[in-house]
Amino acid sequence: MTWLDQAEGMINAWSEAQKKSWQQWNDLTWGQKPSTTSFTHMGDLWQELVMQGMRAWTGGSGETAQHAAERLFAGQNAMMRFIELSTNVWKAIAQSMETGQDWQAALNTQMEVVRGQLRQASSEGAKTGKDLNTLWRQYLEQMQVIGKPWMDAFFGAAPQMPQAIGGDLSALAELTSLYWDTYDQTFGRFLQSPALGYTREADEKMRRGFAAWLDLQQASYEYEIMLSGVWAEAFEQLIHELMALSERGEGIQSLRQLLLQWTSVADRVFMQAFRSEKYIQVQGQLVNASMAFRLRQREIMEEVLRKSDLPTRSDVDEANHEIYKLRKEVKALKQALASLTETIENGPQAALNLSKEKPARARRAPAKSRRKQAGNNQ
Amino acid sequence: MLPFPMKMRPNDMLEELAELSRKAVEGVKVLGGIREEDIKIGTTPKDAVYQEDKLVLYHFRPLVEKPFPIPLLISYALVNRPWMVDLQEDRSLVLNLLKLGLDVYLIDWGYPSRGDRWLTLDDYINGYIGNCVDVVRKRHGLDKINLLGICQGGAFSLCYTAINPGKIQNLITMVTPVDFHRSDGLLNAWAGCGAGVPAMDVDLMVDALGNIPGDFMNFGFLMLKPFELGIQKYINLIDILDDRDKSVNFLRMEKWIFDSPDQAGEAYRQFMKDFYLDNKMISGELEIGGKHIDLFQINMPVLNLYAEQDHLVPPSSTLPLKQHVGTKDYTVKSFPVGHIGMYVSGKVQRELPPTIADWLRARG
Numbered sequence: 001m002t003w004l005d006q007a008e009g010m011i012n013a014w015s016e017a018q019k020k021s022w023q024q025w026n027d028l029t030w031g032q033k034p035s036t037t038s039f040t041h042m043g044d045l046w047q048e049l050v051m052q053g054m055r056a057w058t059g060g061s062g063e064t065a066q067h068a069a070e071r072l073f074a075g076q077n078a079m080m081r082f083i084e085l086s087t088n089v090w091k092a093i094a095q096s097m098e099t100g101q102d103w104q105a106a107l108n109t110q111m112e113v114v115r116g117q118l119r120q121a122s123s124e125g126a127k128t129g130k131d132l133n134t135l136w137r138q139y140l141e142q143m144q145v146i147g148k149p150w151m152d153a154f155f156g157a158a159p160q161m162p163q164a165i166g167g168d169l170s171a172l173a174e175l176t177s178l179y180w181d182t183y184d185q186t187f188g189r190f191l192q193s194p195a196l197g198y199t200r201e202a203d204e205k206m207r208r209g210f211a212a213w214l215d216l217q218q219a220s221y222e223y224e225i226m227l228s229g230v231w232a233e234a235f236e237q238l239i240h241e242l243m244a245l246s247e248r249g250e251g252i253q254s255l256r257q258l259l260l261q262w263t264s265v266a267d268r269v270f271m272q273a274f275r276s277e278k279y280i281q282v283q284g285q286l287v288n289a290s291m292a293f294r295l296r297q298r299e300i301m302e303e304v305l306r307k308s309d310l311p312t313r314s315d316v317d318e319a320n321h322e323i324y325k326l327r328k329e330v331k332a333l334k335q336a337l338a339s340l341t342e343t344i345e346n347g348p349q350a351a352l353n354l355s356k357e358k359p360a361r362a363r364r365a366p367a368k369s370r371r372k373q374a375g376n377n378q
Numbered sequence: 379m380l381p382f383p384m385k386m387r388p389n390d391m392l393e394e395l396a397e398l399s400r401k402a403v404e405g406v407k408v409l410g411g412i413r414e415e416d417i418k419i420g421t422t423p424k425d426a427v428y429q430e431d432k433l434v435l436y437h438f439r440p441l442v443e444k445p446f447p448i449p450l451l452i453s454y455a456l457v458n459r460p461w462m463v464d465l466q467e468d469r470s471l472v473l474n475l476l477k478l479g480l481d482v483y484l485i486d487w488g489y490p491s492r493g494d495r496w497l498t499l500d501d502y503i504n505g506y507i508g509n510c511v512d513v514v515r516k517r518h519g520l521d522k523i524n525l526l527g528i529c530q531g532g533a534f535s536l537c538y539t540a541i542n543p544g545k546i547q548n549l550i551t552m553v554t555p556v557d558f559h560r561s562d563g564l565l566n567a568w569a570g571c572g573a574g575v576p577a578m579d580v581d582l583m584v585d586a587l588g589n590i591p592g593d594f595m596n597f598g599f600l601m602l603k604p605f606e607l608g609i610q611k612y613i614n615l616i617d618i619l620d621d622r623d624k625s626v627n628f629l630r631m632e633k634w635i636f637d638s639p640d641q642a643g644e645a646y647r648q649f650m651k652d653f654y655l656d657n658k659m660i661s662g663e664l665e666i667g668g669k670h671i672d673l674f675q676i677n678m679p680v681l682n683l684y685a686e687q688d689h690l691v692p693p694s695s696t697l698p699l700k701q702h703v704g705t706k707d708y709t710v711k712s713f714p715v716g717h718i719g720m721y722v723s724g725k726v727q728r729e730l731p732p733t734i735a736d737w738l739r740a741r742g
Binding site for chain 2: 069075266325
């Protein structure tokens with residue numbers, strides 16, 4: 001049989017196997033035949049239905065067992081998607097083998113397609129590259145603001161905020177008047193302080209929040225791009241190893257063996273990537289951007305909570321800190337009291353025995369300097 | 379032309395996947411019948427003998443009439459629950475030590491809440507560990523007890539013992555990081571130590587999160603081997619789901635793995651900065667609660683146990699302990715397993731408890 005024949009045979013068997021697999025899961029959860037004949041759609045639909053059904057099926061079991069069941073399904077799902085990708089790549093390689101072309105060139109071409117798809121998926125998820133107005137609206141959609149007058153003011157500020165960020169003074173004035181109207185509806189009637197100073201602070205927090213959110217989108221995008229590149233590299237490495245097996249006259253005897261080969265290669269490639277300075281830097285940027293955004297978000301939330309006369313995270317942390325310090329002081333006092341009580345009851349020697357410590361040993365020179373000294377003495 | 383590397387016949391692939399799916403479907407039915415109360419860990423009988431804040435000190439009920447006179451206190455890491463040392467009856471370091479006649483205590487750190495965000499390493503080491511040591515000493519009328527520190531708990535035990543050498547008879551460290559600037563540890567690299575590149579900002583993280591969520595720590599551990607731990611493990615699960623006992627054993631591990639407490643913010647900040655980033659424990663610059671940590675003050679016998687295939691605490695991080703302690707009675711022993719294998723490997727469970735018990739008895 002030619003490469004193409006074998007690859008197509010594998011693909012056809014795989015399609016059939018997937019259908020049977022989904023049918024088995026379907027029977028477990030719903031016991032009904034699918035209503036559609038399109039395989040791709042069927043597979044996606046059944047995944048969703050099976051997950052819902054499985055949760056219902058394992059609803060009476062413990063949380064640990066439920067999670068394990070979900071991960072079992074997810075693991076099988078990941079395996080099937082990997083094998084599906086493999087079959088597509090094998091078909092492309094097989095076609096080049098049939099025409100006498102270099103299989104590595106065919107692999108490179110196919111992997112560029114895969115990388116392109118992964119990059120596109122990351123771009124669609126990322127919020128970068130869009131205009132400020134769109135980004136601002138998306139940012140507000142993600143913010144959960146407490147207090148309707150302020151929520152309306154924030155959303156009402158949507159057309160003005162990007163311009164205000166860009167330094168448009170008329171937009172800033174309009175923004176200020178929005179806040180002033182809202183402020184007037186809530187606290188303005190009771191306070192005499194100038195609204196302009198107050199809203200300037202709120203504006204500044206919103207601007208910082210928006211900037212932090214943009215940084216987070218950028219960092220997320222860069223991280224996803226990096227991960228998708230590593231993923232593609234891992235898959236490419238797998239194909240190389242499989243071809244090396246073929247050169248030695250060996251081959252993959254079962255799906256499980258193929259999966260084992262894949263996980264072994266993937267973990268190795270990912271480990272290598274994870275150690276790289278570039279990855280550490282990109283991961284660090286993502287974590288830092290997430291934390292910075294969380295802090296900015298908290299500033300805004302606390303601004304709103306204070307308006308609503310509700311306690312904030314900072315208030316609670318401050319209270320907890322005071323409790324912690326007091327608790328520590330009480331423990332120290334209790335210990336001192338116990339020691340005094342021991343002295344009174346058993347005499348000074350007992351207290352001395354309790355606190356007796358051997359004098360510290362003379363410190364040796366640090367290990368590095370000992371080794372250096374030994375080297376100098378030779 | 380090279381032969382096609384996929385040797386499976388299409389029908390074989392069909393059958394194999396059908397069988398896998400059948401097993402998976404049957405497996406979900408088995409999982410559906412397992413209740414949370416079926417998955418118990420840490421079941422060796424014990425009594426709470428001391429409580430402080432969220433900490434509980436447990437004393438395991440001895441299994442011999444006259445246990446070894448010097449009790450052993452176990453100090454586990456903060457990042458997981460301590461019940462890995464008592465996972466199930468046939469995988470319990472604690473139970474095996476009890477059977478060998480030791481008298482065992484264990485510190486359960488509890489689950490830090492937001493109110494514990496301000497706890498420092500001083501609180502954990504000079505406070506909690508110190509108080510637990512004093513409680514055990516008082517209960518047995520002893521000046522000194524034996525101390526076993528595991529992983530991060532081992533680093534804490536080293537610090538405590540360096541400050542209080544007069545209270546520890548024998549010290550055992552197990553899979554304990556000592557030198558944190560070792561590039562073969564991926565956790566070390568991610569923490570930004572030794573690589574010279576900017577990594578995550580620990581101060582920013584603690585300021586933003588307060589306590590570091592257990593899920594965040596879990597995610598980091600899983601990412602060390604994402605495919606093996608995220609996919610392969612659950613595909614392999616299919617093979618044992620027809621055996622309920624094996625399934626429950628698997629779920630006990632799952633329960634422990636994902637039951638990670640949050641990390642108290644200030645303690646996490648100091649541990650990451652002083653230990654991981656600045657490696658102060660062996661540079662001699664570490665201070666805990668104003669007390670200087672000098673490992674040379676550890677002058678009692680030390681047993682250092684490590685796992686040869688440990689990807690969390692690589693041997694290169696553990697072995698330097700010998701150069702820094704002041705004892706002349708230093709023993710090191712390794713086992714051919716990974717970090718978790720030290721507790722769950724059947725072979726290790728046959729060898730590790732007698733190693734500890736015999737070593738302690740010889741130095742009673």
